[in-house]
Every structure is written in structure tokens, then in C-alpha cells.
Amino acid sequence: MHESRRYFLPKGAQNGDFQGADGVRLRMRAWPAPTQGHKARGTLFLVPGRTEYMERYAEVIADFLEKGFAVAILDMRNHGLSGRPLANRQAHFVADFAPMADDVARFVAQGAALDLPRPFTLLGHSMGGHVALRAVHDHPQLARSVDKLVLCAPMLRIRFSPLPLWLVRGLVALAGALGFWERYALGQGDWAGGKARAR
Known part of the structure; x- marks a missing residue:
């Protein structure tokens, strides 16, 4: 055992x-x-x-x-x-x-x-x-x-398919410029006793 x-x-x-x-x-x-x-x-x-x-x-x-x-x-x-x-x-x-x-x-x-x-x-x-x-x-x-x-x-x-790397970099830069870098990704959130709460 x-x-x-x-x-x-x-x-x-x-x-x-x-x-x-x-x-x-x-x-x-x-x-x-x-x-x-x-x-x-x-x-x-x-x-x-x-x-x-x-x-x-x-x-x-x-x-x-x-x-x-x-x-x-x-x-x-x-x-x-x-x-x-x-x-x-x-x-x-x-x-x-x-x-x-x-x-x-x-x-x-x-x-x-x-x-x-x-x-x-x-x-x-x-x-x-x-x-x-x-x-x-x-x-x-x-x-x-x-x-x-x-x-x-x-x-x-990091694999980004099907998106090309240049597009991903552009989307990340845009998200940062709009103040989204420090927020959860869509559908993600704090852990709440067994499941993630979406924010």
C-alpha cells in the first residue's frame, strides 16, 4: 500500500x-x-x-x-x-x-x-x-x-492557434490600453468555495 x-x-x-x-x-x-x-x-x-x-x-x-x-x-x-x-x-x-x-x-x-x-x-x-x-x-x-x-x-x-501571433499581440496591447490587463479573462473570477465566480 x-x-x-x-x-x-x-x-x-x-x-x-x-x-x-x-x-x-x-x-x-x-x-x-x-x-x-x-x-x-x-x-x-x-x-x-x-x-x-x-x-x-x-x-x-x-x-x-x-x-x-x-x-x-x-x-x-x-x-x-x-x-x-x-x-x-x-x-x-x-x-x-x-x-x-x-x-x-x-x-x-x-x-x-x-x-x-x-x-x-x-x-x-x-x-x-x-x-x-x-x-x-x-x-x-x-x-x-x-x-x-x-x-x-x-x-x-504559448500556442495561440488558430490566431496568428501578430493578432494576439495586437489584442493584448489593445486590452492593456483599455485597462483590462489587471482584470480576469472572460468567464473567470474569484474562487468561491468550489467554483469560480465570473466577474
């Missing part, structure tokens, strides 16, 4: 919260490698995907700790308990992924400041894969600091 376990973050995490370049508070936790007489195997830096938060990775964190790795994880801006630009914490808004890439560079630097063991592996899932790849591309110091980059189902492209 499969054991149901690890629904909560492991104990013993260091609070590594820090601020993004624009002052937004970013939630970070780091667990030292449980060495028990063995040398640590390095540090895994986890960058979750869209709508994900660190508690969702509790079992993954526990598994890597058991394998002798230190683990650090970040709630991306607009996710989990990190800062958000909108007053409505349920609404998700990303105007540009560049600040998130900056956050990932700061995240790894914060891990280095906490004396987490090398080598450093940066693992990004889905949107986190896109952000991790962009961060390594845009920040040469991060590229030099990270020993391995692992992308799990990275969001490299």
Missing part, C-alpha cells in the same frame, strides 16, 4: 525571504542537507510553475533531502505568500517575466549567502522553467553560479 505522506513542508527550514529589485517581498525557504556523516550532494533550487507555491512541493523537497541534497524554494511574485501587485490576492497578473527572472537571480544569490553547499542545480517547472532559463540567459553571474540547469516541461512558447 502506498503511504500517504509529506503534505507539509519538512521542519528545519531557514527563512530566506528577500526583496525583489522593485521592493516586492519574496518568500524563500532553504533546508540544509541532512548529512549524518556524509558530504552534502549540493543544493537544488526549485522554481515552481504558474499558480504553484512551495507547499505543493513538500514531498519533492523531502525526497531530495533524503537523497542528501540541500533544497531551496521560492514562491514567485504573484504566487503563494510572496508579494502581489494587485489588492485581490486571487487574481494573477504578469505584465513581463523579466522581473521574475531577476528574482531567480537574487534567489540563487540568497542561497549562496546562506552557505548552501555546491554544486548548485536550478530546477524550473513549467512557467518556472521559462523563468529559470530566462534568468540564466539574462544574468551572466547567475549562469556562472549555477552548475546545472534542469527544465521540467518548460513554458517555452
Whole structure:
């Protein structure tokens, strides 16, 4: 029988919260490698995907700790308990992924400041894969600091078919100019105890 376990973050995490370049508070936790007489195997830096938060990775964190790795994880801006630009914490808004890439560079630097063991592996899932790849591309110091980059189902492209990309870009620009960027998409809304309320 499969054991149901690890629904909560492991104990013993260091609070590594820090601020993004624009002052937004970013939630970070780091667990030292449980060495028990063995040398640590390095540090895994986890960058979750869209709508994900660190508690969702509790079992993954526990598994890597058991394998002798230190683990650090970040709630991306607009996710989990990190800062958000909108007053409505349920609404998700990303105007540009560049600040998130900056956050990932700061995240790894914060891990280095906490004396987490090398080598450093940066693992990004889905949107986190896109952000991790962009961060390594845009920040040469991060590229030099990270020993391995692992992308799990990275969001490299968004499919818009049947609409051509030029039309989608025009529609998004028009929606932004009309003040719709920070509103829910048609038919979407706040979560209301089992279903989304349309706004």
C-alpha cells in the first residue's frame, strides 16, 4: 500500500525571504542537507510553475533531502505568500517575466549567502522553467553560479492557434490600453468555495 505522506513542508527550514529589485517581498525557504556523516550532494533550487507555491512541493523537497541534497524554494511574485501587485490576492497578473527572472537571480544569490553547499542545480517547472532559463540567459553571474540547469516541461512558447501571433499581440496591447490587463479573462473570477465566480 502506498503511504500517504509529506503534505507539509519538512521542519528545519531557514527563512530566506528577500526583496525583489522593485521592493516586492519574496518568500524563500532553504533546508540544509541532512548529512549524518556524509558530504552534502549540493543544493537544488526549485522554481515552481504558474499558480504553484512551495507547499505543493513538500514531498519533492523531502525526497531530495533524503537523497542528501540541500533544497531551496521560492514562491514567485504573484504566487503563494510572496508579494502581489494587485489588492485581490486571487487574481494573477504578469505584465513581463523579466522581473521574475531577476528574482531567480537574487534567489540563487540568497542561497549562496546562506552557505548552501555546491554544486548548485536550478530546477524550473513549467512557467518556472521559462523563468529559470530566462534568468540564466539574462544574468551572466547567475549562469556562472549555477552548475546545472534542469527544465521540467518548460513554458517555452504559448500556442495561440488558430490566431496568428501578430493578432494576439495586437489584442493584448489593445486590452492593456483599455485597462483590462489587471482584470480576469472572460468567464473567470474569484474562487468561491468550489467554483469560480465570473466577474
